[in-house]
Amino acid sequence: MDVILIFEGDTAELLQTRHDQGRVAWPVTRRASIKDVVESLGLPHTEVHSLLVQGQEVGFNHILEPGQEVRVRGPIRPVDLSQPSLLRPGLPSAASPGRDFAPGFLVDENVAKLAMLLRLLGHDAAYDRTWEDSLIAETAQAQGRVVLTRDKALLKRARITHGRLIRSALPRDQLLEVAGLYGLAPLGAPFTRCLRCNTLLEPVDKAAVLHRLEPRTKKYYTEFFRCPGCDRIYWPGSHHGFMAGFLEELKLG
Ligand SMILES: [Zn+2]
Known part of the structure; x- marks a missing residue:
């Protein structure tokens, strides 16, 4: 039978x-x-x-x-990643200013742009294009991260407990797919995380970074943030305009 x-x-x-x-x-x-x-x-x-x-x-x-x-x-949306089930443990929260719980993600190379989009929303999205599948699985397990990928074989690895096989092809749709699945809202966006290296940003005095600013930035902006990871400086300039428009379009902001 x-x-x-x-x-x-x-x-x-x-x-x-x-x-x-x-x-x-x-x-x-x-x-x-x-x-x-x-x-x-x-x-x-x-x-x-x-x-x-x-x-x-x-x-x-x-x-x-x-x-x-x-x-x-399959999933009942939104999936609460902090809650354990018979199939998998609950996940620890990533560092998330102002929130009790925010998931940490690990983004695979085949959906790389998702990493930057998630960071734009303030989410912890680890990404390193040099990582092999075995290291991705090991890191996801050790750090309690959700693996986002279009690679079925990667998600069949036993060490990966939480993941999503991304169905959408376009980065914007992929972000909506992930946001809808896990009920993500922007965290402290737009100046929470470094887009380049995922580190939490810190406010910095204008005087301390003055020598690194273009004349126009010096003239028009007063609020600055610095990445302790890679030393990149952020301010509410053109980047902010892009961000606001992007969030408006996604209806997440
Ligand atoms: Zn950085």
């Missing part, structure tokens, strides 16, 4: 096997956990947000038995 797996919500679109509206019959030919079977059908475990066997919620290690009916559910 087969196991019947029913893939609900946005999980069915990831199946790499023949299915009838998300319904798959899996012949039990070996001892296998739900996680094994779901991933062998094409779905990284990170895309699964709850599993029901005969109506009972179970964890990834549940061993499938002939005749069982399994419901594989």
Whole structure:
């Protein structure tokens, strides 16, 4: 007798096997956990947000038995990343001025622009294009970060507990996808994080940076921020105009 797996919500679109509206019959030919079977059908475990066997919620290690009916559910938006479930632990908060909880992200090279967009909103988004998959997985686990990528194989790594297979192609749509999934609002935007290196910015006296400013910036601006990580200086100049327009367009600001 087969196991019947029913893939609900946005999980069915990831199946790499023949299915009838998300319904798959899996012949039990070996001892296998739900996680094994779901991933062998094409779905990284990170895309699964709850599993029901005969109506009972179970964890990834549940061993499938002939005749069982399994419901594989995607996310219910917004996902609260601080809360543990049967499938994964809750995440610690990233440094987030003025907030009790804000997730930390780790952005893969194939969605690199997302890192800057998340930082624009004030979110902690680690990104380093030199990182191999194994280092991404290790860092995500060690620092409790959500991996954002378009690479299914990366999200099948066991060390990655939280992640999102980004469906949208354009950076702007990708940001909306992530913001909608995790209920993200701009944090202390626009001057929370360094766009270049992700470090939290600090206010700095104009006098201390005066020698580094262009004449026009010197004349028109009084408020400045400095990145302790890479020493870049920020002020409410052209960058702010871009930011305000961008947020308005996204309806997040
Ligand atoms: Zn910096």
